[in-house]
Amino acid sequence: MLNMLRELFVNVLIIIASISLGNMITRDRDIVVKKSADLMLGILCGIFGSLLIIYGVKVSDGVVVDFRCIPILLMGIYISFSSSMITSVMIGLFRITYYGVNSVTLAAFGIVIACGICCGLIGKLKVSVVKKWIFAFLCVAVITSSGFVFLLHEPEVRKTVLLSYMIGLTVITAISYLLMHYIMKSNVTYYHMESAVSMDFLTGLHNLRSFDYGLNSAIRYAKNTGGSVSLLYMDIDRFKMVNDVYGHVSGDYVLRDFGRLLAQESRETDLVSRNGGEEFSVVLAKCDIDTAMRIAERLREKVEQTVFFSEDHQSIRITVSIGVANYPLNADNAEELVLVADKALYAAKQGGRNRVLAAEPLRAGTDCVTREPMI
Numbered sequence: 001m002l003n004m005l006r007e008l009f010v011n012v013l014i015i016i017a018s019i020s021l022g023n024m025i026t027r028d029r030d031i032v033v034k035k036s037a038d039l040m041l042g043i044l045c046g047i048f049g050s051l052l053i054i055y056g057v058k059v060s061d062g063v064v065v066d067f068r069c070i071p072i073l074l075m076g077i078y079i080s081f082s083s084s085m086i087t088s089v090m091i092g093l094f095r096i097t098y099y100g101v102n103s104v105t106l107a108a109f110g111i112v113i114a115c116g117i118c119c120g121l122i123g124k125l126k127v128s129v130v131k132k133w134i135f136a137f138l139c140v141a142v143i144t145s146s147g148f149v150f151l152l153h154e155p156e157v158r159k160t161v162l163l164s165y166m167i168g169l170t171v172i173t174a175i176s177y178l179l180m181h182y183i184m185k186s187n188v189t190y191y192h193m194e195s196a197v198s199m200d201f202l203t204g205l206h207n208l209r210s211f212d213y214g215l216n217s218a219i220r221y222a223k224n225t226g227g228s229v230s231l232l233y234m235d236i237d238r239f240k241m242v243n244d245v246y247g248h249v250s251g252d253y254v255l256r257d258f259g260r261l262l263a264q265e266s267r268e269t270d271l272v273s274r275n276g277g278e279e280f281s282v283v284l285a286k287c288d289i290d291t292a293m294r295i296a297e298r299l300r301e302k303v304e305q306t307v308f309f310s311e312d313h314q315s316i317r318i319t320v321s322i323g324v325a326n327y328p329l330n331a332d333n334a335e336e337l338v339l340v341a342d343k344a345l346y347a348a349k350q351g352g353r354n355r356v357l358a359a360e361p362l363r364a365g366t367d368c369v370t371r372e373p374m375i
Helices: 002-026 035-054 069-078 080-097 103-123 131-150 155-198 206-225 239-248 248-265 289-305 334-350
Strands: 229-236 271-276 279-285 320-327 356-359
Touching: 002 035, 002 069, 002 155, 002 248, 035 069, 035 080, 035 131, 035 155, 069 103, 069 131, 069 155, 080 103, 103 131, 103 206, 103 320, 131 155, 155 206, 206 271, 206 279, 229 239, 229 289, 229 334, 239 248, 248 271, 248 279, 248 289, 279 289, 279 320, 289 320, 289 356
Parallel strands: 320 356
Antiparallel strands: 229 279, 229 320, 271 279
């Protein structure tokens, strides 16, 4: 029994390494929310399970002892019924291909299919993850143990195999659960930290770092496709007065609600950012200058008509000035686009505030000239 457990330890190492590697591959990708993920993850775990068979322990009558059920269990609990079935079918087919078609491999195929069905159905239950693990473990233990009883005819071998397998299965199931629990908690912390790096804590909008990255990405895409990108660069008028009259806490309330208004009035594809203080921006992909001017004017009017509130529920009225620039009309790159939009914003401020102005093409030897919105 000890020799078998020692040989099964290789399976344990493969499982731990595979789970850890799988998390590294998928953590920064949104594949788990896509339909195609079921097929891809099912295939990957099928390969994972096949590797466990190769390093399994061979006993009498061609029976192989391993923990191929663990990847099936993982797919059933964490992904979907279909991915669990894909994994089990791949493992079953590999078992037949690797050892040839005979009564033992056909029985093994039936066993993994049964495990796939049970784990997939358990994954659909509206119970805690711990209970899913317990139910899946019990189902797998019953199905695989029944298979060993059916396939092993020598009482002593059957007893040794069953005892070794059940001890090993219990240990590796516990290890897998604890490892997955740790990974899930670590990923939550990782995602929170990643969000904190790219999001503004007060408004929930993108911050300056995220804005820079998003604007550069949008312009690279526009260069490759011959498209355009417009930038709305805006500043709340006389915001210092809001802080002086109502206090900085009320000023934060206004900034927060202003950010929400921008997000609500923008498309899902727009990049809405707080660039610092009372400065905000909206990156409009696939948007020409005239359309951007109409959008900016609509935002200006919406802000002017909206009532904001102070900490003690006093109504506050604000206005916003907006500078609008477009790639490739006004600039050749992201840095130049920001410069031109900022100059248009400055001109709007100098021209009386609560205005939308668009920048004319900026080239060497010329300055930024602005024009009124075309509405």
